[in-house]
Amino acid sequence: MLTKAKWPLFVLLLPGSLIIGIVFLLPFVFLIIQSFWTYESSFVANTTFTLANYAKLFSDSYYFDVYLRTVKISLISTAITLILAYPLARFISRLGTGIKGFLLSLVALPMIGGAMIQTMGWMAMMMRYGMLNGILMGLGIAKEPVAFLGTELGIIIGLVQSFIPLMVLPLVASLGAIDISLEEAAKSLGANSARTFLEIVLPLSIPGAVSGTILTLMMNLTMFVTPSILGQNKIMVFGTIAYQQAISVGNWPFASAFAIFFILSIGLLALLARTVTKALQKSQVNNIKSEQRINGVEL
C-alpha cells in the first residue's frame, strides 16, 4: 500500500511511466517475441516458435564481424570526440556566464538540424570533387582526390562532428564546477600548469568525461544515418544491417533477434564502462587521500 505522503509522487510518475511503458516497453516485448518467429518471405513471418534467428546470428561469423566493426568505429570516434571536445570544454568553462552561454549555444547549434542535415552537408564536402578534397589538393597535401565516402574514415569524421556537443556539454558542466581556488592553491604550492592539470583538473573532470563518453558511445553504436550516407552502404554496421533486414529485405524476425542481441550487448558495455569508471574514480580519491596523508606527515 502506498502511504499518504507517496500518493502525489505516484500520480506525478504515472503519465511518464505509462508513456515509457506504451512506447518503449511494449514494443520491446513484441520485439523479443517476434525474434522467435519463423521467416517465410519478405515481410511475411509466421508465429511458429524457432531459435533459427539466434542460431544464424551466432553461427555466422559475418554478423560477429559487423558487431566488431560497429564497436571499433564507435570506440575510435568516441576517443577522437573526447580529445577534441576536452580543450574546447575547458576553454568555455573558464569564460564569463554571458559569453559561455553564447558559445555553448553555438556548439549545440548543429544538433538542431539533426543528424541527417549535418550528414548531407558532409556528403557534399567529402565528395571526390567536394570542398575537402579541394582544400587538400589546393594545399598540396593530396595529389589525387582522397576517397572519404564509402570508407570508415568518412564515417568517423561524420560521427565526431555530429556528437561533439554531446561530449562538450557534460564536460563544461564538470569543468565549470571545479573550484578555481584548488588550481590556485596547487600553483602557489609550486605545481606547474601541466601538473595542476594532471593532478587537479583532470581527476575532477572525470564524471563529466564519463557522462559524455557514455552518451557519445551509445549514439555512435546505434548510428544509422552517418554510415548509410557517408559509408554509402558499403561499410555495414549494426544500424545499416538492422535497417537492411527490417526495411529492404523484410526479415523482421531476424532483424528483431539482431536488435535484441545488440541492445543487450550495449547494455553490458555500458555496465562495464560504469564499473571501470567507478574503479578509476575510487583509485583517484585514494591517491589524493594517501598524498594528503604523506603531505601531512611531511608538514
Added chain:
Amino acid sequence: MKKTVALLFTIMMIATLLLSSCAPKAAETEAAAEEIPCDFDEQTCTFLEGKDFGGRTLVVGVWGGVIEEIYREYVIPEIEKRNGKVELLLGGTGDRTAKIYAEKGNPTMDVAYLNMYEAAKGVEDGVLEAPSNAVPAYDDLYPAAQVGGYGQAFMGLGIAYNPDYFDTPPDWADFWDPKVKGKIATATFPGGDSEGLLAAAGYMAGSDENDPDAMFSKLAELTPFAMIYTSLDELFMMMDKGDVAIAPVISGYAWTYIDKGMNIAFSWPKDPGTIQMMDTLTIVKGTKNQDMAYAWAQLSLSPKVQKAFAEQIYFGPTNSKVELEGKAAERCVYGQEKVDALLRLSTYMIDNRDSLTERYNREILGQ
C-alpha cells in the same frame, strides 16, 4: 391542456426534423448547382462527376522531387475541388512496403507507389488490392501494366556511361571490358538497379537471373566498384569527370543530367535486353477511403498526368491512349513495340531477397 401543447410541440419538432433531412442541404444544393470544371479526358471526368469526399483525407505514399510536384500540380487540386484532402508520405518503396505489411488489416496509408515486384507480392500476400476496372483507366493500360498493381510508368534499366570510354553505346557485356575495371558504379542492394546488374551478370555467365551461383561469381569479377551510389548527383558528377565509366541506371533519370550538358550518355542494352522496371500504383487492402483511392488512381493514370510525367521526366506512359512526340517519344519507353522489347525478370529476386542480400554483402561488398 399542458399535455396537448407538449404533444403538438413534439409533433412539430419531429416534422421539422423529417423535412430538414429530406430537403437538400444548402451546401449540397450549391455544389450541385456549381458544376466542377474538369479538363481531363472524358473517361476521367465522367468517373469524377458528382463525387464529394466529405472532407476526408487520402494518404498517399510516393517519391519526392519532380514526381511529388506533378501530383501537387495535377492530381491533388482535383481531389481538393471535390471536398477531399491529400497527405503525401514521401520516401522510398522500402519504407512504404514495411508500413503496409506492419499495418495489415488496419492501414493508415491508402495508396502506395511501389516497384512492380513488390506490388505483385503485396497482392499475393493479401495486403494490396488486385487491380481491376473499378478504376476505369485500368482497361486502357498496356497488358504489361495490368499485372500486380496499376502500372504507373514504364522504365527500363539501361546503361549510363561516359562517352570518352566507348565509341558505340555499350551493352551489358561491356561492364566486363578490362578498360572499365575499377570504374564501375552500381546502386545499393537490394534495389531495382543493383538487382538488374546482378541479373545481367547471370546472363553474361551464360545462365539467367534464377541462378545465384552464376550471378555472384560473374558480378564478383567487377569488384571493387568505384562507387555504390545513393545519389544520382554524385554518380553523374563522377561520371562526367571520368572517374566512373559505366553504371546501371533507370531510363529517365539520366536525361536531366545529359540536358545539363554533362559528359554522359544513355544506352538501351540489347543483349539480353533492357530490363523492365515499372513504378506501380497500388491500393492498400482495407483502406477506408477506397472511393478516393480509385479517384486518385484514375487521375494518376489519366493521359494528361501520364503525359506530364513523360514530358517532364521521361517516364514511359502505361496508358495506351497517351500520345507522345519529339524528345519525350524518343526517350521514353513508349508504345507497344518498346514495351514488348523490355526484358521482364522472374520473381526470383524478390522471392529470395533475404539470401541474395546476405550473399551480396559478403561476396560483393566484402563486408
